[in-house]
Amino acid sequence: MQFLYCSFQKALLAAPLLFRAIRKKEGRIMKIALCGIGRAGSEVARAVYCRPDMHIVAALCRPESNRAGKDLGELAGMPFCGITAKEISEVENVFREHRIDVVIDFSNPAASRVLLDACRKFGINAVICTTGFSDSELRWMKKIAREKSFGLVYAPNVTVGVNVLMDMARVAAQKIPDYDFEITEIHHRNKKDAPSATAKRIAEAIGRELGLKGEGAVPIHAVRAGGYIGRHEVLIVGEYEKVHIVHESFSRRAFAEGALRAAKFVINKKGWFEMADVLSEPELEAVDMA
Ligand SMILES: NC(=O)c1ccc[n+]([C@@H]2O[C@H](COP(=O)([O-])OP(=O)(O)OC[C@H]3O[C@@H](n4cnc5c(N)ncnc54)[C@H](OP(=O)(O)O)[C@@H]3O)[C@@H](O)[C@H]2O)c1
Incomplete structure (x- = not known):
């Protein structure tokens, strides 16, 4: 007790x-x-x-x-x-x-x-x-x-990976500024804004390194197709070689x-x-x- x-x-x-x-x-x-x-x-x-x-x-x-x-x-x-x-x-x-x-x-x-x-x-x-x-x-x-x-x-x-792509593109612009830089972004057919805000950010980052200003200084190609969740590519092309940086989200x-x-x-x-x-x-x- x-x-x-x-x-x-x-x-x-x-x-x-x-x-x-x-x-x-x-x-x-x-x-x-x-x-x-x-x-x-x-x-x-x-x-x-x-x-x-x-x-x-x-x-x-x-x-x-x-x-x-x-x-x-x-x-x-x-x-x-x-x-x-x-x-x-x-x-x-x-x-x-x-x-x-x-x-x-x-x-x-x-x-x-x-x-x-x-x-x-x-x-x-x-x-x-x-x-x-x-x-x-x-x-x-x-x-x-x-x-x-x-x-x-x-x-x-917002994805971690696309921010890494941005850093890599910036480094490329520092090291090979005389190459051509082209950005392509692909998203699902219902995405309302084009080009994507991320692609614009990548273009700004490259443009800053190359001393280029204004929209279109670094070309962006926007594709809206099917169920693509989100893909960003930076194609960097010289006379005899290319560098291709790609980020793709395959899940939301x-x-x-x-x-x-x-x-x-x-x-x-x-x-x-x-x-x-x-x-x-x-x-x-x-x-x-x-
Ligand atoms: N930052 C990034 O990395 C990232 C990644 C993915 C998406 N996004 C952006 O996030 C947004 C949503 O994308 P999502 O793919 O989820 O699009 P979604 O499937 O179309 O969803 C948008 C949602 O917002 C709601 N909405 C629309 N107008 C509203 C309002 N006035 N007040 C409150 N809610 C409202 C919609 O409601 P109803 O369904 O009732 O119409 C819907 O549920 C877009 O701007 C997209 O570009 C950004």
């Missing part, structure tokens, strides 16, 4: 410690909101579903989308997960209702603008993977991020993994960042939540 009583007392004393440990562990789970539940957004949902250190707490979709009101699990081809897709017009309510560490956006520029207005107001960090912004939209994004009320990773080129998981790496990077930061900043830091194993 005495033994049982002591054990019970010890359990009572240990309970707060246990609860604190559980809370601390929960506090380390990154809470993500998803904007855009299309091909890439759904892949992010599936990638997060497999990870113990991250959790999706909200999902936003297009106004009047037939996805609104449906469970994220159903939309992304996963088991029921209790997250109901809400229209982007409800973003401020969503930010009030949930503690969100970072928003991952794979939608369209109109949605990203609404989203970023809310991120700025609520101080919530964002990884913007959407492409197709105009120059003035990009200037606005940079301006609000540099006010430092929140952290923003602008990642039109490459986009999802890059976006999650960017989310971990930006978690405790404020200001404007790009994928080069993300990749210049070693990937964190665990996220230290502020």
Whole structure:
């Protein structure tokens, strides 16, 4: 009897410690909101579903989308997960209702603008993977991020591999500037913007090394065909030889993994960042939540 009583007392004393440990562990789970539940957004949902250190707490979709009101699990081809897709017009309510560490956006520029207005107001960090912004939209994004009320990773080129291609193209432009540089990008037939933002970035990087400025200085060929997920090629041709650098994503998981790496990077930061900043830091194993 005495033994049982002591054990019970010890359990009572240990309970707060246990609860604190559980809370601390929960506090380390990154809470993500998803904007855009299309091909890439759904892949992010599936990638997060497999990870113990991250959790999706909200999902936003297009106004009047037939996805609104449906469970994220159903939309992304996963088991029921209790997250109901809400229209982007409800973003401020969503930010009030949930503690969100970072928003991952794979939608369209109109949605990203609404989203970023809310991120700025609520101080919530964002990884913007959407492409197709105009120059003035990009200037606005940079301006609000540099006010430092929140952290923003602008990642039109979110895969790790394509950033390596960009570095290799830059080195080639330094070493063989008299060769001809031609960029080709191939994406699925439904991709709206052409040329891709990544191809433009590659052209800028090469152009900077070659001292060339302006659109078209380094030619880009855009192909929209079938189900191509994403391929970028840089062909560098001299009189008697060529160098051919190719990157191809054969699964949208490459986009999802890059976006999650960017989310971990930006978690405790404020200001404007790009994928080069993300990749210049070693990937964190665990996220230290502020
Ligand atoms: N950074 C990268 O490396 C990278 C990689 C892949 C894709 N992307 C970009 O990410 C974006 C999405 O690509 P995706 O292939 O996933 O396209 P997608 O399958 O067409 O998905 C786009 C999603 O955005 C939603 N959407 C459209 N307008 C919206 C609005 N006003 N508010 C909220 N949501 C809205 C759509 O909703 P409905 O379905 O209801 O219409 C759809 O679910 C594109 O800009 C694409 O270029 C970037």
